[in-house]
Amino acid sequence: MRFTALTNEKAKPNQAIPNDSTLDFINKWGYGTKPQPPLPGNPDPKEPTSPKPSEVVNTIFGERYFEKLDKANNTIKLQGAEFIVRNTSVNPVTALNEANQLVTYPANTLLYGIIKDGQIIGWTNNGAAVTADVAASKPGESKYTITSDAKGKFHVEGLAYTNEINYRKQYIFSVMKIANNNGTQVEVVDHYEYVTAAPRTTETTQAAIDAEIAGIIAKHPGTESGDGAWKLYKESEADPKVIGSNPTEMIDYLGKAINDYELIEVRAPEGYAPIEKAPQDVANGTTEKDPYEHPFKFTVPSMDQGLPNYNNNEETEIKVPNAKIPRIPITGGVGTVLFILVGVGLMGGAYILHRKKEEPNSAKRTK
Known part of the structure; x- marks a missing residue:
């Protein structure tokens, strides 16, 4: 199930905004939904005794x-x-x-x-x-x-x-508990633990990720009966409330x-x-x-x-x-007068040259 969320004016640029909201509702008997969880003190091996965590989805602008x-x-x-x-x-x-x-x-x-x-x-x-x-x-x-x-x-x-954006990751581990269920020892989830993953780069391989997870689990084997043992529940984007919203920490690459x-x-x-x-x-x-x-x-x-x-x-x-727009001289300015004088001079020179070319031809016609 997907929900669309919008940020408001309180959201700050360049800081991760986590969408870690949860949806709470009560299942009704007889509607084909999942039955009510067991009462405290009567653990069910199929159900954890603490709420399941939801993944964190970060947004950043x-x-x-x-x-x-x-x-x-x-x-x-x-x-x-x-x-x-x-x-x-x-x-x-x-x-x-x-x-x-x-x-x-x-x-x-x-x-x-x-x-x-x-x-x-x-x-x-x-x-x-x-x-x-x-x-x-x-x-x-x-x-x-x-x-x-x-x-x-x-x-x-x-x-x-x-x-x-490739956000920093975190692992969510189920911490197991051995409980008595009507005379039978069963393994149930007691609670969840969060561990921020090591920074990743474009060269990080799946083998390296698997090795990191295995190393964390190896440090938490629990008792001989399995009580307190850690198991990987899921991977999620890191929660800024855990490691801070500084983007240099929140973003791997x-x-x-x-x-x-x-x-x-x-x-x-x-x-x-x-x-x-x-x-x-x-x-x-x-x-x-x-x-x-x-x-x-x-x-x-x-x-x-x-x-x-x-x-x-x-x-x-x-x-x-x-860049400034090139401008012609403004009307009435000194530049305009100079522009006009140069233009008149050129026109006058052209007229004189034209007259000089015409004079020999006129002389020939007179003869």
């Missing part, structure tokens, strides 16, 4: 910081640049849409972020609606855009990681890229042209159907030797440069 600046002079910070955020995931994406309905978009769908206060609160695949909304909205008022502030800064959170993020500048600061390409010189991916010419690719979070770098500082803050 990231954030990125950006700085808008002049391409020729990076000390000049640019305010008022407006962006939309796009993503194409190789996996299906379940998210809220514009109508606040939970929908699932197929894999490889081009999605546009719905943004509120710098946070992605949903996604839409309706690119035409996004374009129309941005065009009809005043600067900074579209629900699909984010704008650079007076210091050229803007910040986006609520983004899934660019790469697949990142796998293949599954999300493809882009910034699209829909309004450039006055006097500037839109951004050209990502600083990594990645091909811009423009297609004939793409209404935007210059997608600016970025990753979440930044990468450092295959592991995520969670620091938001000048090293990981993405610089988004804009």
Whole structure:
């Protein structure tokens, strides 16, 4: 049985959010459900005497910081640049849409972020609606855009990681107990113990995992009768409440890229042209159907030797440069007068040369 959960505004970026909820209900007799568990003191070898633990499923989302600046002079910070955020995931994406309905978009769908206060609160695949909304909205008022502030800064959170996440694992062991069941010695589960697995890498083999489990069991053989012996119940993702929510402890390594993020500048600061390409010189991916010419690719979070770098500082803050638009001289300025004088001079010179060429021909005709 699967349940879908949504995070709220209390969830923090770059910290594992465990979904360790349990479902409690009472079985009724005569409805074909599992019978009631035995009363305390009368253990049943088929049923543990303590509740079975559920697996922990972790979720994590990231954030990125950006700085808008002049391409020729990076000390000049640019305010008022407006962006939309796009993503194409190789996996299906379940998210809220514009109508606040939970929908699932197929894999490889081009999605546009719905943004509120710098946070992605949903996604839409309706690119035409996004374009129309941005065009009809005043600067900074579209629900699909984010704008650079007076210091050229803007910040986006609520983004899934660019790469697949391999969470730290934990083992759940059943601690067995030998109990008397109507004169018969039976083995039942007394309680469960949790052990965080050793960090894994892409080179970790199943044989190494099996050896680790066997080593833990060997340290807890129990008594000669088997009382207190440990047995593997299941493997789960590690619970942040046990080892801490620090992502450097919660994440073993990142796998293949599954999300493809882009910034699209829909309004450039006055006097500037839109951004050209990502600083990594990645091909811009423009297609004939793409209404935007210059997608600016970025990753979440930044990468450092295959592991995520969670620091938001000048090293990981993405610089988004804009070049100034070349301008012709302003009417009434000195440049305009000079432009006119040069033009008149060229025209006059051309006229004189033309007259000189005509004079010999006129003389011939006179003779």
